[in-house]
Amino acid sequence: MRAVRPISLALVVVLAAPLSACSSQPGAQAWAALVCTALSPWRSEIDSLTSRAQAQMTAETTPSQAKENLSRLFDGAASASEEARAGVERAGVPDVSDGQRIADGFLGSLAGIRDAYGQARTGIEGLATRPTKTFYAEVGKVLDQLNTDYEKSNLDTTDMESVELRQAFDSLPECQ
Structure with a gap:
């Protein structure tokens, strides 16, 4: 048994080193790259969905089709927002001053945006399609509420400044 113990201890030490490295917080550059990589497809999807929503509002469709x-x-936007939120969550917490608060701010903002789109979807699904004029007026109210909820979800960075993260976000090609 004594011969096995040193080998087991050596194995634990060898395996523990990479595991402890995995659990450390990413530096500013690494975290910013992970966050931007998670947000890039989301931004593209939201831009595409916004354009399609605007086209829907001007297209000649029936209220049921609209x-x-x-x-x-809105369901696609909520799903894309959740995927972005999960990607930011996987990025972990940056190894900067107030890193946890900064990460939580990003996560909270994306969750709020996801929820705003989900509420808009629910609002649209709850509308009666007749009379047509009333339907489109109610759609306008749902969109106004979406804009309000979306604005509330904006990340307020006024008291979450990190020079290291700002430099990383400004310098990384993934973030441009």
């Missing part, structure tokens, strides 16, 4: 299309678009 309702279905807008519901699908």
Whole structure:
């Protein structure tokens, strides 16, 4: 048994070193790269969905078609926002001053945006399609509420400044 113990101890030490490295917080550059990589597809998807939603509002469709299309678009935006939030969560906490608060701010903002799109989808799904004029007026109210909720979810960075993160976000090609 004594011969096995030193080998077991050596194995534990060898395996523990990489595991402890994995659990450390990423530096500013690494964290910013992970966050930007998570946000890039989300931004593209939101831009695409916004354009399609605007086209839906000006297209000659029936209220039922508009309702279905807008519901699908908002569901896609909510899903894309959740994917971005999960990607930022996987990035962990940056190894900077107030790193946890900064990471939590990003996560909270994306969760709020996800929820805003989810509420808009629910709002659209709850609308009656007749009379047509009333339907489109109610769609306008849902969109106004979406804009309000979206604005509330904006990340306020006024008291979460990190020079290291700012430099990383400004310098990394993934963040441009």
